[in-house]
Amino acid sequence: MKLELHRLNVKSLKFAEKTGFADGVLSVNKAELLSLIAEDPLLGKNLDVDLAMPGESVRIMPVKDVIEPRWKIEGKGQIFPGLLSDVETVGEGKTLVLSGAAVLTAGKLVRFQEGIIDMSGPGADYTPYSKTCNVVLVLEPSDPNMDKHDYEKACRMAGLKAAAYLAKSCADVKADSVEVYEQANIREGMNNLPGLPKVGYLYMLQTQGLLHDTYLYGVDVKKILPTFLSPLEVMDGAIVSGNCVSACDKNSTYSHQNNPVIADMLKRHGKDFNFIGCIVTNENVTLADKRRSSTYATKLAAMLGLDGLVITEEGFGNPDADLIMNCWKAERLGIKTALLTDEYAGQDGASQSLADSCPEGDACVTAGNANEVIKLPAMKKVIGYAQEADVIAGGWNGSLADDGSITVELQAITGSTSELGYTKLGAYTL
């Protein structure tokens, strides 16, 4: 399997007559983009598209998902398979990437579960999406009483469509840089690099129920048994977020496309270990499901003869139980693990960070305490709905002050404690 990522480096955005890319500027035809997303009868009339650039005094909220614009310019399948395109396997050929750009979906959904992105100020330090040039879709349902799943799906699809549309419109531009990734099949992979430990990535996805879901090739991951996947498929959008959970540690579609654990493991493949591939697993609600999935996922790792697994969690609370089961089950099969999680240690940092633990979890990296409180000063412009601060997870009544500042837990900031490790935040014990 060989995938080339053809990157166009987006440094700025503007509205223009024609959507396209030149000299670092992504031009967006607002009317065309609007009419594309307005095709969906589930979405209302008052849709808007806005632009937000790093360093601007802009706050975007509530943000549902972040998507990187990509488009397959050569090879099998198309990005976001099973959702936007056919279910053909992806991960091969050439994919165009609008690096530095992102599509944000914003709008009231299940309101208290969406996030805040500040493009400047102290809040900007905590979210990776303050550094991207953001095309923001402000969405609303066509019927205010619409079923929330239908609306979630409409928002999800709007984001994917917009991301694909933007990248597709730049398909004729020559890339600023090209990265080549190759992934051997299992037979070759196993024989390559003798002497290096064989390792995998156990990729846990939030799947606690509708509105807490993730899609793999369009399939609701809740319904799968753990399965094996090439890291290259992930880059082409095989995994799409359908989450409406706490903003800090839901894995956005963008962070799946750019999964930093995969990126680092690919970088170190051949030097420190032999990276065989990813095992995707879920985080379901019932205990039987949890036991089944953790047993099955670690069994797959053992069948593949892996020596080690990096395990990343998504979310907080009961997913801690999945993380811990995955950890000790792997360790007891002789597979060494390193865990990536975040913490909910209370606003004072004094509560227990995880809802579960096991002595085998001796190598654990955390992306920070999501309960730490931060004051976000007022911004000149708010895209979306500022009054949502009071009901957003991590906020409380009175979070939004009269002067427009917001006092919230980091929980409310999109991607701030990303459990894919997409920020530099961490925590230590005082």
Added chain:
Amino acid sequence: MVKEIERKLPVVHMCTIVPISQTVGANRIVPTIAIPHPFGDPSRTPEEEKALRRKLVERGLKALQTEITEQTVFNE
């Protein structure tokens, strides 16, 4: 608590959830009936209940009289 006692006196830990006792480091462990009533069973007559309780306490005394070298659960 059990560990600190064990530093100076022999102690038998009589509790319902044996694995927890094992994790906190008790050495002599006797399993009991149920969390809200470790030494009783309200579904029985008072006489039966007391007989049951006596059986458990005797098991605890036996544990205290048994030389051990490692964590031991006394099931009978």
Added chain:
Amino acid sequence: MLKLITNNMNLYNTVRNGEFIDGSSLSVLIRVRSLVHLGSKILTHPLCGNLRPNHQPFRSVIIDEKSGPADLESLSLIEDAVRVYQSCKLIMPEEIDEATLKDYAYIDSELMKESLIQFSLLTHNP
């Protein structure tokens, strides 16, 4: 016997066998804990949903009610859940407006729906 313990009236009204708790999420967890102490098994994670307790005024747990020795896994889950809730007392919101409360109840029902179907407890859609 499978049973739903909940303080979410909407959900309670849709199940075959339920116990309604007229109280907080914590009261639900404490009721479940008492039942686990007497031998019941928990079938759904007591902390399901990805919200902090202060954002989850509704709690629903499916159990298999029985008597006997306590199930260790259920016990550790429910004790941890109660601990998490108690540690968050300070930041529990005092009042929540109707619309938000409805959203919360809705999410709770949604999270449980799949499991209720799986355990054949649902009489009609919540």
Added chain:
Amino acid sequence: MSFKVIHYINQFYAGIGGEEKADYQPEIREGVVGPGMALKGAFKGEAEIVATVICGDSYFASNMDEATAKILDMMKKYQPDAFIAGPAFNAGRYGTACGAMCAAVAKEFNIPVISGMYPENPGVEMYKKSAWIIETPDNAVGMRKAVPAMAKLALKLLKGEAIGKPSEEGYIERGVRKNIFYDKLAAERCVDMFVAKLKGEPFETEYKMPVFDRVPPQPAVKDMAHATIALVTSGGICPKGNPDHIEASSASKFGEYDLTGVMNLTSETHCTAHGGYDATYADQDADRVLPVDVLRDLEREGVIGKLHNKFYATVGNGTSVANAKKFGAEIVNRLVRDGVTAVILTST
């Protein structure tokens, strides 16, 4: 302008007297007293001790609420920027007083509070979450090292500088999680740690999961017929009405209760203070948690020598490991003193 600091010391360090003066009532004096001199030197002019609070250890211990309120009130007019208590080394009551004052000052004035103690000082476990406690040796010989470390940490806190890890700054780990931006992405840190673990190289986890140590078993009881058996419980059994107000969870104390003449626990005499389980059964008959009736029978039959005439109770639910340890150590000392042979510890 330099920062204003208030220093707290006991009667001994104020030169008032030893144990015989331990009931000395709280007093505030302008400027530096006793070890405050060394502290002043260590501040090098960056902070100034505007006043010193002096309070006798016994007075504080037996009038905690009153003493605290009084001292807070005396401090108000100085508008301090920081509060330093001690160092208390291994003096238990002094350490507890320092910790309690730090906690109260932090709450009232919302300013940095710093103390210094030996790690085994009971004040550490009780107050390490509320105060910065510099680790000191167990006696005043350590003054020379403790004071500069306390002053340095105080200045850092006053200037709002980032506080390093416990090992770097010399304070006792508080068990409080603090966010920090590292140089690397969490993903990279995780893969680094993973590689180290694969290769068997040393690595430091960013989050320690709880682990437990072990104590070797005591030898068996040889002569049960002459043994004194004591009952201890974490199930919260206490005389009806819970006279010591043992908390339903996260207990901060244990109770010692007389069993002289008690043949049987009943709903009239005993109940449970425990909030971690359904109390119905224990309240009906506390023998279900603490089998006094059976032990009395066994005593009468000569199976055991005797049942110790006191029992000890606390609530296991949510009680911190540190407190549980403290209770265990204190209880066993009393049991050894009273000539007990062996212990039955009951838990729910």
